[in-house]
Amino acid sequence: xxxxxxxxxxxxxxxxxxxxxxxxxxxxxxxxxxxxxxxxxxxxxxxxxxxxxxxxxxxxxxxxxxxxxxxxxxxxxxxxxxxxxxxxxxxxxxxxxxxxxxxxxxxxxxxxxxxxxxxxxxxxxxxxxxxxxxxxxxxxxxxxxxxxxxxxxxxxxxxxxxxxxxxxxxxxxxxxxxxxxxxxxxxxxxxxxxxxxxxxxxxxxxxxxxxxxxxxxxxxxxxxxxxxxxxxxxxxxxxxxxxxxxxxxxxxxxxxxxxxxxxxxxxxxxxx
Numbered sequence: 001x002x003x004x005x006x007x008x009x010x011x012x013x014x015x016x017x018x019x020x021x022x023x024x025x026x027x028x029x030x031x032x033x034x035x036x037x038x039x040x041x042x043x044x045x046x047x048x049x050x051x052x053x054x055x056x057x058x059x060x061x062x063x064x065x066x067x068x069x070x071x072x073x074x075x076x077x078x079x080x081x082x083x084x085x086x087x088x089x090x091x092x093x094x095x096x097x098x099x100x101x102x103x104x105x106x107x108x109x110x111x112x113x114x115x116x117x118x119x120x121x122x123x124x125x126x127x128x129x130x131x132x133x134x135x136x137x138x139x140x141x142x143x144x145x146x147x148x149x150x151x152x153x154x155x156x157x158x159x160x161x162x163x164x165x166x167x168x169x170x171x172x173x174x175x176x177x178x179x180x181x182x183x184x185x186x187x188x189x190x191x192x193x194x195x196x197x198x199x200x201x202x203x204x205x206x207x208x209x210x211x212x213x214x215x216x217x218x219x220x221x222x223x224x225x226x227x228x229x230x231x232x233x234x235x236x237x238x239x240x241x242x243x244x245x246x247x248x249x250x251x252x253x254x255x256x257x258x259x260x261x262x263x264x265x266x267x268x269x270x271x272x
Contacts, residue, residue, distance in 0.1 A: 045082075052078075113184035114258040117159040118251060121181070124164035125226060125233060126247040134175075134228030135168040136208050138193070139257065140182040143219035149180055152191030159184050168226075178211065178223070194218055198239065205241075212236045222257055224250070 052071065059068040121137065128135045138145065153174060157163060159181060167174045167189045177190035193211040201210065212223035217239040225234040225241075233250055234243040245253070 117184035118254040120159050120161045122251040124161040128226045129231040132231040135226040136178040137224040138178050138180045139222045141220045148191050149188045152188040154188050155186045
């Protein structure tokens, strides 16, 4: 025990408040980076890198020279290829740092953006319902939907009623599939979603409604469906669907979801 204390004594003597601040800053930066890549393909990259690190350690420990040589060449290739492959993610990260988003956004500003988006979505939904144009919109919340975004066409545009109506205009390339929306932006359109596994749903519900319900079974997302046959407005959450909503009811429900997200964001910021 005395030998152990003697070994760590020099480190304890040099441990001061600056060391604590240094550790906290590094921990916060790592946390923000992980939150930044949450729900993206970079998560799979980190898993692959972890496997390579383990393999490199094992090959060095047991003197597997051929394996070690191959891994060294692999690391060299990765350092060259990664900036090219993940150029969109790196650009988005740098943009967030430039806007101050890396160190946290104002909850008030985020709420204002989302409430503006809700008004635009309600206006678009009312127009689509009146013309009986089918539509499926998914509102991403805490659970990342990157795997579904990658099945569609990336847009990354500010939500507006005109944009939504144009996306779901019949006989256009983006009409089929779902539009995924997050933080007041349309991330992608024409996305493929999983169908619900609920065998007790009404036979009247087609593929669009079953997809809208299915995504809420696989995530905490909320989906908005406009029926192509009747123009009926429906909202799905947690595997359950509410049909026959008016534009006013839809606006109230979407605003409620937006406020709930804002409260969660506020609590998360307070906890941090």
